[in-house]
Amino acid sequence: MTVLLDLRRVFLNENTVMRLRTDVAVSEAGADVAFEGETVAADIKVENRAGFVEFTADVSFICRFDCDRCASPVSRNFHFQFRHTLVPQLSEESGDDYIEAPDYKLDTDTLLRDDILLALPSKRLCKESCKGLCPKCGKNLNEGSCGCALQEADPRLAALKKLLEQE
Numbered sequence: 001m002t003v004l005l006d007l008r009r010v011f012l013n014e015n016t017v018m019r020l021r022t023d024v025a026v027s028e029a030g031a032d033v034a035f036e037g038e039t040v041a042a043d044i045k046v047e048n049r050a051g052f053v054e055f056t057a058d059v060s061f062i063c064r065f066d067c068d069r070c071a072s073p074v075s076r077n078f079h080f081q082f083r084h085t086l087v088p089q090l091s092e093e094s095g096d097d098y099i100e101a102p103d104y105k106l107d108t109d110t111l112l113r114d115d116i117l118l119a120l121p122s123k124r125l126c127k128e129s130c131k132g133l134c135p136k137c138g139k140n141l142n143e144g145s146c147g148c149a150l151q152e153a154d155p156r157l158a159a160l161k162k163l164l165e166q167e
Ligand SMILES: [Zn+2]
Pocket: 067, 068, 069, 070, 071, 072, 125, 126, 127, 130, 131, 132
């Protein structure tokens, strides 16, 4: 169910501020990360500054994912602030940061869900210096080296070796 936030009062009155806390449904966001909980709390501020309606949202949440390199499960806190300028109708001059609020109504759920998914890093690592897994034996190299002769991990040699093993 889509809940629209009615911003008519802010749009029509300069120097008006509206604050609210809302829950963004993320459980079916389709991301390859798991959010802790079905929703993410967002602190929203909508402010009409001399006719420009600015939307600001602060979100904090915990996400679980597997490290892209070593596959270890990771749980991490994220905090983001999103800002948009709201307009009742998009025009050709409207930039990317402009969001349409037709009839002064805004679908905050969809807007913030998209914001959150875009803000999550596409490369997710347990730590920047993650050493990953040994391509040969699969040992997690963050826990120490495995002693494999790493030059054998050369893909051309590995393919050749595989070929010889088959014969
Ligand atoms: Zn890792």
